[in-house]
Amino acid sequence: MGNFDIISSFAIILLAALTHASFQLSVSVLTLLSGHALGRNTAHMRLLRLTGGFIMGAGVMTVLLVSLVAYVLQAALPSTTPPIIWAAYAGGVGGVGVSVWLFYYRDEPGTSLWIPRNFASYLAGRSKATKNATETFGLGLTSIIGELLFAFAPIAISALVLIRLSPEFQLLGILLYAAVSLLPLLIVGLLIGGGHKLSNIQRWRETNKRFLQVAAGSGLLILGAFVYVQQVLVTGVAAMGGQ
């Protein structure tokens, strides 16, 4: 694999991870969790343990999901991914991008997301009931699963790119994806740990929710277009030129 392929593979993983980072379910749960903990007058160190446990859980689930999807794809696909698979993925990612544009947030005040209300109520209830780091770790795991409807697209495209890389680059790619997709959680965790008011964080999120929605949807559309051009059109033209 040439340098260009490695660079373009990591560019796809980075863009996918940035798109994943603009999804908001985990940040919402962390905000709510912190609010309940502060509302109970929780000690600062305990608050840090709770938010740390949550972020750790979200990170572990992200790594597990990317690894699982990559493993399944590696087992299911031939050594060279056929253009039809790339085209299908590009179309799927673009489709999810459009649905993010249209549906991601509910059309109401606040930052309510387009996820089943029962599941949202469950997460809200758990964030209130959770009182130790082990439970917040589990909540972090669950919050990532709850957003799979949208987050599966960037995870799957990253996994498809990862299986073409050598094992050491695969590991690097998975860690890069997890680190970048967790950035908003880390930032919110640091802000809460640093004593910032929850109302300011939530107000910023509400004010900028349409921007984040457009950014996530556009990111997925660009990702789909990039993958299609690079893996289907360019590869197809190169193959024809070689004949």
Added chain:
Amino acid sequence: MALAVDVVKRSGKRPTESFDADKLLRSILSACLSVRSPEGEAEDTAKNVTQAVVVWVDRKPAVTSHDIRRLASVHLQRFQPEAAYIYEHHKSII
């Protein structure tokens, strides 16, 4: 402290319950503490807001939980606007 006033829940799915001033006080206190208001100030605010709501609720046969929340929010806005924002919006975070 429970008054003989029925509270009709927002969705209408859960049964009505008696108005519980302590429950309201705890929720307002929690909102104040969640925006890092000092404990004493949070307790004073919670008591004042609860008292204002109790006066309004008194002698009404029934009120909705939505009305209680809206009124508490209006009063809380006067004392601690940041806490009022969280109090109003915490159900629409997820």
